[in-house]
Amino acid sequence: MNTLARDPKGYYAVLGLSPGADATAIKSAYRNRVKSVHPDRNASSRAREEFQRLMEAYAVLRDVVRRAEYDTTGQECLDDDDDVSVPAGAIPIACSCCGSLTAQPRYVVYRTVRSYLVWAKTGRLEGIFCRACADRTAVKASIITWLWGWWSLPGLLLAPFALLGNLFGGSKPRRENARILIRQGRAFLARGELELARSLGLQAARFAKLPDDRARVEDLLHATRDAGDTRRLKSRWSLGGGVFLAQALPLAALPLTAAVFALIATKPWDVPVSTSGTIAMRPVGIGEIRHVAVEGLKVRMAPIFGAPVLTLLDRFTTVEVTGDTDTPEWVHIRTPAGVDGYVETRSLYAGSGTRFKSQWCAENRGGQPGAGEVLSRRVSGDHRMLIHNEGRRDGVVKLKTLAGHTVASFYIPATYHIGVGGIPDGTYRIEFATGSKYSRGCGVFLDEMQAGVLPVTLTFKYLTTGTIRSLTNIAEISLSPAPGDPVQPLSLSVEKFAADD
Structure with a gap:
């Protein structure tokens, strides 16, 4: 059954909206409209009448259940939750998204986060859904948050909570869902479908916490006592399925992605040369590429401190190890200019000096x-x-x-x-x-x-x-x-x- 796209009492028209407007639009339209029609501000002879019409329309449209009945039936909604005299042929509440009749409706609120560089704005996608429409709405809310929620510091904090909430089915307010299920059960009771009515009463019992709601559930179960539990509906609102996995996998990958970016930023495998700390001696092999780790390294003619100096090498100069000596404290090298000589092993660091020099230059930019x-x-x-x-x-x-x-x-x-x-x-x-x-x-x-x-x-x-x-x-x-x-x-x-x- 499709939701009737009618506005018989003109409630939406009073607010200047089209049927199907969301709760945020209704609230915003009411606030703007009430300023112009309030009798204290409007001296028109029709101001009081227009104000009463506005209050009547807003009282219906702001209420989840009453608005759902108004949208579904296109008729006068039931104002009294205690009214059990549902007329024969009553139409059950339909899904606010696709308009189809569902035996297990739920009022669900999904959260969105949009970032604007320095601040973030939270939003809501809400309605009375069948399970299929609820899944689609959850994915939509999560996509909005994934695309727009991370671009500010508040967004970094709010987005994960919104995504987790959507992943686990959004929020289902107890009061509204209890009322919806009770009214849905009464509608099926009026149509003579006792098994469905009783099953809905049992579902409503899980949401009913207030004494009045529990009393209405007891009335519904008492009215359907002859149906027994021969057709208890299996809940379609349990977690799982493809939609759950589609939202869970990106969230599961989020810590891994953050860890990868942290590794790239810190580069633990690429430890820079310390210009002030002690440089540890490491054994060298012939043919290795190393770089100078101290400033003004003296290349000597022989592996002794008193030997003549052939040339001086700047820090980060890349050299090639061409031979070893009788002591591990000295090593024979060849400089980029082709000079062969001996230097202290502890003055060399493994690898080419280009990468380490670039990092040192950045750190000492001034x-x-x-x-x-x-x-x-x-x-x-x-x-x-x-x-x-x-x-x-x-x-x-x-x-x-x-x-x-x-x-x-x-x-x-x-x-x-x-x-x-x-x-x-x-x-x-x-x-x-x-x-x-x-x-x-x-x-x-x-x-x-x-x-x-x-x-x-x-x-x-x-x-x-x-x-x-x-x-x-x-x-x-x-x-x-x-x-x-x-x-x-x-x-x-x-x-x-x-x-x-």
Whole structure:
């Protein structure tokens, strides 16, 4: 049987709604409407009548059972729960979702959570359902929460409770369900179906907690005492089935997913090098790749402390173990430059140093440099230069001698045009790098770093001792030259840019 899509007494029309509106819409419409028709605010001669009509409509539509009877029968609803004189041919309450007649209706409330970055809003999907419609509504409420409930801190706390509640069948208010089952039983009793009426009375007994409800259940069971228990309905509201599994599996996977993200974030397998703690000695094997764990490691000609030093290695330099010695305290290595020598075993750490250096650079990033800040300066002078960075990424510019020694370096933010000074006499190559998240500890950008070198040199010198320098003669360079500019930068490896003297 389908729910009658009629509004014979105009209850929905009074509120400005269509039949089938949810409880939230009914409450909101009532609050808005009562402000305009209340006799204290409305001087119209019809205000009192309209106000009484509004109160009558809201009294019916706000009540779960009375509204269900009104929607189902399209007739005057029963106002008195104690009225047992149900007329013959009475129509049982139908499912508010699909409109079909069900012998086991339930009033169920499912919860939803929607997050809005800094706050979360809870909602309700509710109604008198048959079991099939209840399952579909539960899945709908859970999907809404899965998609929208996690994007705020309150949502992270509320969403799991809403999902668990929906998983276990939502909430079934005792008072409303007792009244529904009692009225459903009376309707079947009026139609002469004693077995169904008695079965509904037994189901109502599990919800009836108030003395009045228990008395009505006793009246219904007494009226159907001749039916016995020959047709007791098997409850269709037990947990289980495909819908339960569909909601349970994502919830079961949630702790596993959180554990995976925690492992990725903490990286317990990837312990960084401690720059201050004691480095444990570990045996090494020929052919292993290791990296330097201390700053300024001395590579010696022989495995003794007094041996001549061949070269110095920076922390995180990757080396290859090429041989062992008579003592485990020393090991023979080959540096990236091809130098063979001996170092202390305790100064090496397993694996390539690239990954550990990246993490160290991020941890020692320091504060954001200011526009035009001098990052390093070895020699000072009286010359000036204009630097244009019209790109979308910040830049670092280095002035290097032809021998490769850095004289000064400057920080130029994206879209800035900055004049820098203190440049000494000389001829310089211009190297630069662009990127984001500059690390002071390593002198590199952590994200999107690219390096380049201008194919020209700049020479700064005085023409005569008394020459007055004009602002129009200041040298200019651009980190993002126009496509038609003959001076286009050449690509430079990031490692070469970062390797400073």
